[in-house]
Amino acid sequence: MESIYNLIPQEQRYEATTFKHTSCHATRVQKEVTDSKAEGKLYGPTKDIRPNPKTFMKKGHGDTLRSKAAKPYVPERKQQTILAPAPTKRMSKELRNFVPRHTETANMAPASNKDFIVTNRKEMKDAPPAKVTAAYIDKPAGTGARFGVENSGLVPKYTKKATYGKTPKYLTKRKEALTSQPVTQRMQPESHIRQISEDERMQILSGLRMNWEQIHREYQGLSMFTDTIPKKTKRNNMEARLNQLEADINRFERHGAIFVDTSS
Numbered sequence: 001m002e003s004i005y006n007l008i009p010q011e012q013r014y015e016a017t018t019f020k021h022t023s024c025h026a027t028r029v030q031k032e033v034t035d036s037k038a039e040g041k042l043y044g045p046t047k048d049i050r051p052n053p054k055t056f057m058k059k060g061h062g063d064t065l066r067s068k069a070a071k072p073y074v075p076e077r078k079q080q081t082i083l084a085p086a087p088t089k090r091m092s093k094e095l096r097n098f099v100p101r102h103t104e105t106a107n108m109a110p111a112s113n114k115d116f117i118v119t120n121r122k123e124m125k126d127a128p129p130a131k132v133t134a135a136y137i138d139k140p141a142g143t144g145a146r147f148g149v150e151n152s153g154l155v156p157k158y159t160k161k162a163t164y165g166k167t168p169k170y171l172t173k174r175k176e177a178l179t180s181q182p183v184t185q186r187m188q189p190e191s192h193i194r195q196i197s198e199d200e201r202m203q204i205l206s207g208l209r210m211n212w213e214q215i216h217r218e219y220q221g222l223s224m225f226t227d228t229i230p231k232k233t234k235r236n237n238m239e240a241r242l243n244q245l246e247a248d249i250n251r252f253e254r255h256g257a258i259f260v261d262t263s264s
Helices: 026-036 065-070 116-126 169-180 183-187 198-220 229-254
Strands: 135-137 146-148 193-195 259-261
Touching: 198 229
Parallel strands: none
Antiparallel strands: 135 146, 193 259
16 A cells, blocks of 8 residues: 655664574483483373283283392493483592501601790891892882882983993994995985976876866766765765865975876
């Protein structure tokens, strides 16, 4: 059904998608859970393995208590899974023998008559005094921390270097290499920059003005309404070209001497 409201462009809204974490063990755990369940436990056995009512169990054919007692019990070894991990092994006999028994007695150290208080006092008297390192306090009120002066910037290190105030070696080598060159080579170095003549400058300037007039004539012929994207793009491109040409014309008019690089 046509409606005037459908002509108004409406903003499309997209719902924000949230990423859901999926474990890499999900399929493995699901398979183990499925395998551990008994088949037909909820709704009975499937159609192919239903018991035949004519072949029922008779007396003496099943496992009696006496026959079960005669068989040795063998625990069922299940495969290790995430839901049913393997049981931990018992402690070996060699490791268990390291544990002391309650009947054993420990070998105590022999008693000593040494007076450790007197010995420590004597050692402290004979010890040399501790060296006090230079430090500064960031707050003189007594609540600040103590820092070393060595790396604080207060001690002059750079001016005390052996190479301070001396000419670097690379400058000395460069000076020797320049003095070893011939005089003519030093006076006339190779240069890729040249100055354009006045005729070339005026020729380039006239070409820039002609390009500006041509683009300006096309710019004035554009539509007054820029209601489409191609019209806006064309107008913006022509304005950018006009601004660039005006900047180049102004540069050539203000500067009489213009140099160009001929290396490229």
